Amino acid sequence: MLVFLILMKFKGKDIISIKDFTKDEINYILDYAEEMIAYAKGEKYRDILKGKVLSSLFFEPSTRTRLSFESSMNRLGGKVIGFSDPSGTSQKKGESLSDTIRMADSYSDAIVIRHPHEGAARLAAEFANVPVLNAGDGAGRHPTQCLLDLFTIRKEKKRIKNKKVVLLGDLKYGRTVHSLAYALALYGANLTFVSPANLKMPNEVVGECKDLGIEPISTSNLEKAIRDADVLYVTRIQRERFPDAEEYNRVVGSYKVNYELLKNAKDNLIVMHPLPRVTEIDPEIDRTNHALYFKQAFNGVPVRMALLSLVMGGRK
Amino acid sequence: MKKELKIPLIRDGTVIDHITAGNAVKVLHILGIPKSTSSVVSVAMNVRSKFGKKDIVKVENREIDPQEVDKIALIAPKATINIIRDYKVAKKHKVELPNEIIGIVRCSNPTCVSNANEPVKSRFKVINKDPPRIKCYYCEREPEDIADRII
Numbered sequence A: 001m002l003v004f005l006i007l008m009k010f011k012g013k014d015i016i017s018i019k020d021f022t023k024d025e026i027n028y029i030l031d032y033a034e035e036m037i038a039y040a041k042g043e044k045y046r047d048i049l050k051g052k053v054l055s056s057l058f059f060e061p062s063t064r065t066r067l068s069f070e071s072s073m074n075r076l077g078g079k080v081i082g083f084s085d086p087s088g089t090s091q092k093k094g095e096s097l098s099d100t101i102r103m104a105d106s107y108s109d110a111i112v113i114r115h116p117h118e119g120a121a122r123l124a125a126e127f128a129n130v131p132v133l134n135a136g137d138g139a140g141r142h143p144t145q146c147l148l149d150l151f152t153i154r155k156e157k158k159r160i161k162n163k164k165v166v167l168l169g170d171l172k173y174g175r176t177v178h179s180l181a182y183a184l185a186l187y188g189a190n191l192t193f194v195s196p197a198n199l200k201m202p203n204e205v206v207g208e209c210k211d212l213g214i215e216p217i218s219t220s221n222l223e224k225a226i227r228d229a230d231v232l233y234v235t236r237i238q239r240e241r242f243p244d245a246e247e248y249n250r251v252v253g254s255y256k257v258n259y260e261l262l263k264n265a266k267d268n269l270i271v272m273h274p275l276p277r278v279t280e281i282d283p284e285i286d287r288t289n290h291a292l293y294f295k296q297a298f299n300g301v302p303v304r305m306a307l308l309s310l311v312m313g314g315r316k
Numbered sequence B: 001m002k003k004e005l006k007i008p009l010i011r012d013g014t015v016i017d018h019i020t021a022g023n024a025v026k027v028l029h030i031l032g033i034p035k036s037t038s039s040v041v042s043v044a045m046n047v048r049s050k051f052g053k054k055d056i057v058k059v060e061n062r063e064i065d066p067q068e069v070d071k072i073a074l075i076a077p078k079a080t081i082n083i084i085r086d087y088k089v090a091k092k093h094k095v096e097l098p099n100e101i102i103g104i105v106r107c108s109n110p111t112c113v114s115n116a117n118e119p120v121k122s123r124f125k126v127i128n129k130d131p132p133r134i135k136c137y138y139c140e141r142e143p144e145d146i147a148d149r150i151i
Helices: A002-010 A023-040 A064-075 A097-107 A120-127 A143-157 A175-186 A203-211 A222-226 A245-251 A283-287 A293-311 B024-030 B066-074
Strands: A053-058 A079-083 A110-115 A132-137 A164-168 A190-194 A217-219 A231-234 A270-272 B013-020 B041-049 B052-060 B080-085 B088-094 B100-102 B123-128 B133-136
Touching (some): A002 A023, A002 A293, A023 A064, A023 A143, A023 A175, A023 A293, A053 A064, A064 A110, A064 A132, A064 A293, A097 A110, A097 A120, A110 A120, A132 A293, A143 A231, A143 A270, A143 A293, A164 A222, A175 A190, A175 A203, A217 A222, B013 B024, B013 B066, B024 B052, B024 B066
Parallel strands (some): A053 A079, A053 A110, A110 A132, A164 A190, A164 A231, A190 A217
Antiparallel strands (some): B013 B052, B013 B080, B041 B052, B080 B088, B123 B133
């Protein structure tokens, strides 16, 4: 009965923030994503979204998120319209986001949006009748990334509760880590935050974790932090989020994950990264069992297939 | 010594009392005064009271709807609304923040979509009433300096 009620809630639902979901709803998405793996790999085929059209509106660059959404739609028999560069659209002529959304709403059955302004997806959802999926709004939220990160940890570690997860890097501006810290706390993971002094996790996020009963540890000692860790989640220092170049130059290259760093880590430590990476993970790690980031990126497909199917009523 | 009233009693209208000292002008702004009324409006600032200094606003011949005034709790959480009829207090109401604040406060986040050129009003969820704490509906940012963000 509970499962049926959750399923009914998803049809037509906007996916804006991970905080819009209960733990039961997140579990439901992750379980459904498990079922999608064979279809995501192309080993099986189902056309449950045949006849449906997805608007893919990317006002900011993206590789994984856009391609995996589009792959997901195609793998389920649907079609994709949209753009990956707004310079070829009426936005260039000064059209507002709300008007662009009204158009996409009339041309499709769901809208995926990435936009540089925080709250853009929430605004889009106000103007659209069809479900809106947030593919990243500025330095704000990125719920589908959060879901695929949870999916990856749960799949690799069997559970999330009590696992020690170290979040490393730009914890101030990084859009994935804020939602992820909240979601991991919701699942009862042990959290450690490692960052340069001026890129610390905002107090607001630390407070949210505490409200969920988790006391995150903040440290600058990365080597010690990963000694008994199960997951090391690395983020890029994003030049585009810094208000000034000087602040960026002070911190870029301040940490690097390499053999030397991981020599005292647990054998089954997994290293994750939302990608793209620049210099923060040495390519020498790619060949080790620690490297999970490419598999993590693949997991975006089954998770997004599950979401698209749910919001467009593909699952009966 | 003879006590003197700083502003005269009003026969009919509304008195907003116990406004945090220095915030009377912002209160008028939130209420859309003077645009929303042509009645006489008196303002007293830094009036001494047993709780320290306060501001007072009196609007003659107009009974302001208490719900309309509730939003001033953002900057004057201790304010009271007195509806005056024939020189007597007919109704007294302590302001209480509504659950949502729309079009009153600008989001402090410069890259919030509510600050872009979109046909929407700013919108905040109230997460604490006293002291007031609000969170942007769009970007989820919490402005620290609410009084300075009043539109």
